[in-house]
Amino acid sequence: MKSHQGNEFPKANRKKVIAMKKSEQENIITVSHLNKEFVKDGTSFQVLKDIDLSVKKGEFVTIVGHSGCGKSTLLKIICGLVSYQDGGVSRNGHAVSGPDAQCGMVFQDHRLLPWLKIKDNIGFGIRNMTKAEREEHIARHLELVGLKGFENAYPSQLSGGMSQRVAIARGLAGNPSILLLDEPFGALDALTRIQMQKEILRIQREEKVTMVMVTHDIDEAIYLGERIVIMSARPGEIQEIITTDKYSRMNRGSSGFAAYKKKIYEHFFQDSAEFLQEAEYMI
């Protein structure tokens, strides 16, 4: 494998991805034969191995896998925040060469700037707008995430769920065609989390944004994922991609939902049937 550390992106891959893209017009994200190594204490170790993943425009894809299998790294590579060794990554038909406004990202911790009001956190990256346009744009995004009236509040005055709403608004404020979400609801209580899952689907529908979400919550992965990507332990490889149907996915009590759950558990626990039985008994 060719070694490639730092923030440069392999030139050969750019051409390869652009050529490949012409035959796959409908894919807004294309990851092909991606490998990623990190170096720790002078020794390199492989984090991602031969990742092939295409995401269609408007799709909602979820990713599940063991801790440390490289899920966040994969999102950061797609976003252009982290470089890679081999393979190709393209967004909107262009090889990724760094972060840009076409791709927003939301992290588990909201990363709001505590000294800025909510409206200024959302508007932080907005350029090329008049003051009036900017204010209108921010107001629209606050309304989108259900926080109308909170423009002058500070992050410390918001709950965890509200802060994540602001982070989502900020991620969408640059009008990206892709929003990558890295465990965005991981720190929320169960009820707020379910509420946020509904909200993110509504937002995706209204904004027509393609979304890829990493989650540790298998129910969440099923409920949101039109396709669920299951990754192996490090080095992370794609083990299976499950395509879900809307009815089963969105009905948590349905037999279809339970079948998806069983299938996913089987990847992570050898005795999944026993595990599920035990879980039921304990309830």
Ligand SMILES: Nc1ncnc2c1ncn2[C@@H]1O[C@H](COP(=O)(O)OP(=O)(O)OP(=O)(O)O)[C@@H](O)[C@H]1O
């Ligand atoms: N910048 C870095 N330098 C060195 N090693 C890194 C770096 N970023 C991540 N790693 C390592 O790469 C591996 C994958 O990390 P990553 O955060 O992508 O995993 P993950 O699947 O998202 O984990 P989790 O589910 O626990 O968040 C881990 O072993 C991590 O320590």
